[in-house]
Amino acid sequence: MHVAVFSQYHTNPDCPATSRHYSLLAQLAQHHRVTLITTSTWESQRLTWEFAWAPEGVELRTAAVPYQNHMGVARRGLAFAQYAAYALREGLRIAKPDVIWGISTPLTAAWAAAQVARWRRVPWVFEVQDLWPAFPIAMGAVPNRPLQRVLYHMERSMYQQAQAIVTLSPDMTTYVQEVSRHPADSFAPEKVHTLLNGTDLQLAALATDEAVAALRQEWGLAGRRVVLYAGTFGRANDIPLLLAAAVQLAPAHPDVVWLFMGHGFYDQAVAEAAALHPFIRVVPPQPRHAVFAWFRMAEVSMVPFLGLPVLDANSPAKFYDSLAVGTPVVVTNSGWTKAFVERHRCGWYSPASNAAALAELLAQLFSTPAQLRVAGQNGRLIAQQEFDRQQIASRMQQLLEAAR
CATH class of the missing domain: 3.40.50.2000 (Glycogen Phosphorylase B;)
Incomplete structure (x- = not known):
């Protein structure tokens, strides 16, 4: 089985980051072909060189899209859009996957996964790491009301389109299942699964x-x-x-x-x-x-x-x-x-x-x-x-x- 993974931020254990997906991809690549579409954002932030940058068996497609926590809202938005454009292009170039795994945050990364899944007529699994757009809106990063409505509609439609939805906590699962009851974009709450962030x-x-x-x-x-x-x-x-x-x-x-x-x-x-x-x-x-x-x-x-x-x-x-x-x-x-x-x-x-x-x-x-x-x-x-x-x-x- 060929799995295409859309994740804007790839890290490994040499980085000052959780590296959740490094562990998950390492095991998945032992059994299936894996193509990871990502960026080089974290590679320059490695503090040691004790681990391979990607797990053995994972094919990398990497965009040079800069991103820093101190960036303003507009600059972050540009980085999100640049990765989404790259991911769309690469997702259509790679060998046809059997399933796509789209990882948010940001929401635009998962959106790119959803579009490629639709165009290539393959199922996709949506992993929700943070509640977007609810989180940036609550933090005041998206004050524009029309844009908020667009983002909420995008979120609901992606939940509806995904074959399965994975969240990282029970409360995230409850949130997504509540969204499933939205009359215009309803979906089966049973397709939401909780897989804790966990640790190594x-x-x-x-x-x-x-x-x-x-x-x-x-x-x-x-x-x-x-x-x-x-x-x-x-x-x-x-x-x-x-x-x-x-x-x-x-x-x-x-x-x-x-x-x-x-x-x-x-x-x-x-x-x-x-x-x-x-x-x-x-x-x-x-x-x-x-x-x-x-x-x-x-x-x-x-x-x-x-x-x-x-x-x-x-x-x-x-x-x-x-x-x-x-x-x-x-x-x-x-x-x-x-x-x-x-x-x-x-x-x-x-x-x-x-x-x-x-x-x-x-x-x-x-x-x-x-x-x-x-x-x-x-x-x-x-x-x-x-x-x-x-x-x-x-x-x-x-x-x-x-x-x-």
Whole structure:
């Protein structure tokens, strides 16, 4: 079977990114022919060279379309359009696939997959990584009402056309199934499937005692308790909440150090806070295969988002990576992650944008370290049961084969 994959952002474990599809494509290519239509955006951002850029057996078609998080709305829109145009052209040039796998974000990447599927008369599977256009609209990136209506119609029509729809969280599935009831664009809600973002357990196993000890020595963290935020410093991630909570927690727990790993919109705010407060430190982005030792070094990790309903459906990689190495999480979503950590007792919920509540919660946890240990053990167990990307890859393969 020939599978054509449309994904604007290909990464590998040498990159400071989740690399979900690297793991899934590696397994799929063992059984089927795979052509990946993507861009070179992340290739220049590799931090190490321990992995092949694409898994063995994956044929690459790569466009030179630049993209950076700091781009404005218009420049991002141009990048989306450039990739969509390239993907349309290449999708019509490659050998006819048996099935197409279109991955959003952005929505335009999946749109290109849908058009090629229609023109070449083959089925396609739509993977929804973020709720587009609901997310950018909620963040104010698409203020134009007529354009919003166009994007919502595009979304509904793509759900309708896809043979199967894959989401990364239960709340995403609920959202898509609710869209299925739209009278003008209805579709069978049964074709929506939840495949969690998951994590790479074989890479998590690299977070050994020796690796953690080496990090502590390198960063001068002997005897310090670590709170870790690892991810994008984006507007949706409520970084000011963490900075304020760090300041409020410091008097009661001077032994706590907050590590901020990543970059993004709040780079300057984090750097300024680190310059003012010795208990706040900035860690440069780390390659995927190295990040697990940082999570294991932490006593608790942060998974914050603004209190917008559309963000409750998110399926952030840091959530899975932290639990996989036995580090409990604090979430600020009131959606499925809150229900998950409370049901499995592997973390805690703190209200979005409430720094006082977060500082109070952390003070209580650091005063009763047994809670942290038990939650970490619970998290590691549930990660082994539900987060393994090898199992997720097998389910994705089955969906693609069934769609043929």
